[in-house]
Amino acid sequence: MKRLVALILSLMVVLAFSGCKKEVSDQGDIPENIHAPEETLLAHNTPNAGEEFKVENTEGGVKIVEYSGSGINVIIPEEIDGKAVVEIGDNVFANKAEVEQVYVGAHITKIAPTAFENSPKLVIVTTAGSTAHNFAAEYQVQYNLY
Numbered sequence: 001m002k003r004l005v006a007l008i009l010s011l012m013v014v015l016a017f018s019g020c021k022k023e024v025s026d027q028g029d030i031p032e033n034i035h036a037p038e039e040t041l042l043a044h045n046t047p048n049a050g051e052e053f054k055v056e057n058t059e060g061g062v063k064i065v066e067y068s069g070s071g072i073n074v075i076i077p078e079e080i081d082g083k084a085v086v087e088i089g090d091n092v093f094a095n096k097a098e099v100e101q102v103y104v105g106a107h108i109t110k111i112a113p114t115a116f117e118n119s120p121k122l123v124i125v126t127t128a129g130s131t132a133h134n135f136a137a138e139y140q141v142q143y144n145l146y
Contacts, residue, residue: 055080057091060109063087067096075103088115093122101125101144104132111135 031057052069055062067074074093077085087110093099094117101124102116111131116139117120123142126132136143 002128029132053077053080053085055085057083058087060084061086062093063089063110065089067092069100070098072098072100073103075097076105076122078105078107086110088112090114091117094118097121104130106130108132113139116141 006027052066052067052071053064055091056065057063062080064076064080064085064087076088079085084086084107086108088104088108088114092112092115093102093130096119096140099122101123104111107129108131115135116124122142124132124136124141125146126143128145131146133143135141
């Protein structure tokens with residue numbers, strides 16, 4: 001009986017530590033908690049990465065104004081068509097019940113107040129002190145920091 005209890009406790013400890021977050025380097029690694037399929041991650045590192053986003057020119061680069069992808073885990077690319085992605089516009093992820101996580105890097109400098117409206121399952125994954133972190137805290141959007 002003591003062995004069974006010890007085994008169960010050992011498994012609980014292992015499972016508890018397996019959920020720890022991975023530290024991310026500044027070289028664009030994707031945090032473990034995104035769980036995006038490899039082909040999705042690769043797509044965001046190619047010149048055609050922006051096909052699921054509609055953009056408009058804005059100061060300093062482009063603003064995402066629409067997301068038409070079908071993924072549950074979305075990575076905001078740093079560039080689309082060679083232009084820096086610096087903003088997320090109104091309603092881009094509003095009412096997107098299928099989207100669970102959006103990785104928003106430090107390159108985003110502005111997020112419209114309605115960008116993530118009415119998406120209760122959605123979690124923003126970002127870095128501490130970033131525009132996305134401050135946005136999530138202010139507008140009460142769930143977030144995870146890495």
